[in-house]
Amino acid sequence: MSARQHQRKDTDRRSAYLDKLLLTGGAQLRGTVEISGSKNGCLAIMAGALLGKGETVLRGVPSIGDVHTMIDVLRALGVKSAMERPGILRIDATEIDGTEAPYELVRRMRASFSVLGPVLARKGYAKVAMPGGCDIGARPIDFHVKGIQALGAMINMDHGFVEAEASSLMGTQVYLNFPSAGATQHIMTTACLAEGVTTIHNAAAEPEVVALARFLKQMGARIEGAGTTTVRVEGVDELHGTDFDMLPDRMEAGTYAVAAVMTRGDVRIENIVPEDVEPFVLKLREIGAVVDIHEHAMRVRAKERPLATDIMTMPHPGFPTDLQQPFAALLSIAEGTSVVTENVYERRFKYVNELVRMGADIKQEGRTAIINGVPKLTGAQTSASDLRAGAALVCAGLAAEGRSEISGIEHIERGYENMIDKLKGLGADVALAPDEQEREAVCV
Ligand code: EPU
Numbered sequence: 001m002s003a004r005q006h007q008r009k010d011t012d013r014r015s016a017y018l019d020k021l022l023l024t025g026g027a028q029l030r031g032t033v034e035i036s037g038s039k040n041g042c043l044a045i046m047a048g049a050l051l052g053k054g055e056t057v058l059r060g061v062p063s064i065g066d067v068h069t070m071i072d073v074l075r076a077l078g079v080k081s082a083m084e085r086p087g088i089l090r091i092d093a094t095e096i097d098g099t100e101a102p103y104e105l106v107r108r109m110r111a112s113f114s115v116l117g118p119v120l121a122r123k124g125y126a127k128v129a130m131p132g133g134c135d136i137g138a139r140p141i142d143f144h145v146k147g148i149q150a151l152g153a154m155i156n157m158d159h160g161f162v163e164a165e166a167s168s169l170m171g172t173q174v175y176l177n178f179p180s181a182g183a184t185q186h187i188m189t190t191a192c193l194a195e196g197v198t199t200i201h202n203a204a205a206e207p208e209v210v211a212l213a214r215f216l217k218q219m220g221a222r223i224e225g226a227g228t229t230t231v232r233v234e235g236v237d238e239l240h241g242t243d244f245d246m247l248p249d250r251m252e253a254g255t256y257a258v259a260a261v262m263t264r265g266d267v268r269i270e271n272i273v274p275e276d277v278e279p280f281v282l283k284l285r286e287i288g289a290v291v292d293i294h295e296h297a298m299r300v301r302a303k304e305r306p307l308a309t310d311i312m313t314m315p316h317p318g319f320p321t322d323l324q325q326p327f328a329a330l331l332s333i334a335e336g337t338s339v340v341t342e343n344v345y346e347r348r349f350k351y352v353n354e355l356v357r358m359g360a361d362i363k364q365e366g367r368t369a370i371i372n373g374v375p376k377l378t379g380a381q382t383s384a385s386d387l388r389a390g391a392a393l394v395c396a397g398l399a400a401e402g403r404s405e406i407s408g409i410e411h412i413e414r415g416y417e418n419m420i421d422k423l424k425g426l427g428a429d430v431a432l433a434p435d436e437q438e439r440e441a442v443c444v
Helices: 010-016 039-051 065-076 110-123 139-150 181-191 207-218 250-262 274-286 321-331 352-357 387-399 419-425 436-443
Strands: 019-024 030-034 055-059 080-085 088-092 125-129 154-158 161-165 173-175 197-201 222-224 230-234 243-245 266-270 290-293 297-301 337-341 361-365 368-372 381-383 403-407 429-434
Touching (some): 030 419, 039 055, 065 080, 065 110, 110 139, 110 161, 181 197, 181 230, 250 266, 250 274, 250 297, 250 321, 274 297, 321 387, 352 387
Antiparallel strands (some): 019 429, 055 088, 197 230, 222 230, 337 368, 361 368
């Protein structure tokens, strides 16, 4: 999507949601693509910026749907927040006037729940709508709530909201049943203004957790162990604003790497952190791609059909769940049978039927997909059910024979900056077009 589209007002955004992506497969991707700042890193850091008195300047911020939603959440809290030039976001949380994050924003994006702890730590009270939807339910915020409760907050969950109240927060010990990235980030952030030491056991070690810790330390926080399974936070009285460069989006890098291999192309992917991309780079090499790693870039190329392999998603440094879908698209044209096991999100296979419509041979049962590689996919009309499903369909469409139309691209727009322009820059035949059927359906 272009930067111009992201600057549209909400009413315009609604019509952008009715666009579809037209792709004609077959072009081998070639050239250089620049990776944007990390979506997931950025969202957590924007919530963390609520702790600072003074202005925070974030650089390398992607202009994507989720970042714009988070800007709206910060504004709903009365915090000054604006993207002033492409990539530069200013947040001034010296004053936080509001204490409530409303449902219409939180339901759009689960990550907005992470403002609960920082607002509580600053104001003594916060009220945030529960991330809704039957796909999520109450379970996925239980670690967050448990951690904030352990820090001494009174929690009330009623009428679809979580209210947290505490005149002061106290350091504590928290054990996470699963190394949740979001809960680790949320508890670590909140604990920065608690009295005494907080230790998070079985913490997530994702690069986005490490980046958040680096950001909070720049603001004056005392944090040790981010990137390991035990994170220790020593509370301080106050944090200040800072100037921070966003880490690159490793999932975006992985998506372009998959697209390069699927089209038997040769792509230089710039703005990466080599150790952060290692889990999927090793898999790319396993399936026969040639990957050269440089200091801040990687070159990915493939001449032959990929080989089958097995994938099991795991918390970092395991294979990332966010690349499970694009890699499944890749394995759908591999030579041989691959088994993909999803260990993080049990329902992350909604793209399977769409790939089958493009000629893939995939059988899914529970958390496993068995993929019998076919020599080629054929273009078809498909629909993206979520962000990474959308990425998988784009990769599939680029490699498929003939024309594909992907609807539901609002999901892609949430997390991939300028995807159309970037793909065009690599030689792909891709365009945005109005989805007339969708328009009619909405107008009826
Ligand atoms: N979980 C719970 N209870 C909780 C929190 C998590 O049971 O309170 C479970 C989840 O249901 C899931 C597992 O723990 O089964 C891991 O979830 P995690 O909390 O790590 O995920 P998250 O923090 O909500 C972030 C990313 C996701 C990414 C995961 C895993 C953001 C905004 N989102 O989500 O990104 O898949 O970590 O790495 O940071 C994406 O970008 O497409 C995306 C979904």
